[in-house]
Amino acid sequence: MNINFDKQLNTLGLRCPEPIMLVRKTIRELAVGQVLYIIADDSATVRDIPSFCRHMDHKLVASNVDSKPYQYWIQKSH
Helix, strand or coil: CCCCEEEECCCCCCCCCHHHHHHHHHHHHHCCCCCCEEEEECCCCCHHHHHHHHHCCCEEEEEEEECCCCEEECCCCC
16 A cells, blocks of 8 residues: 555554554654554554544554554544
8 A cells, every 4th residue: 555654653573552552652743634654463453453543533544454564544633
């Protein structure tokens, strides 16, 4: 996928709950409308990142979870 993003977060090798904690911390640093690109290899992120977006009201622009490494693009909404 070729999606523009403003910041990249590499969580390869980290296991739950570390990836989602880093996503939460990093997205706070972005301005509204900016996109965070996340690369992960923890299977829990397949569930946790979409759930985080719903709970925190951010937009999951796209994801690629067919094979590792998983990729996610989150747009900060507020």
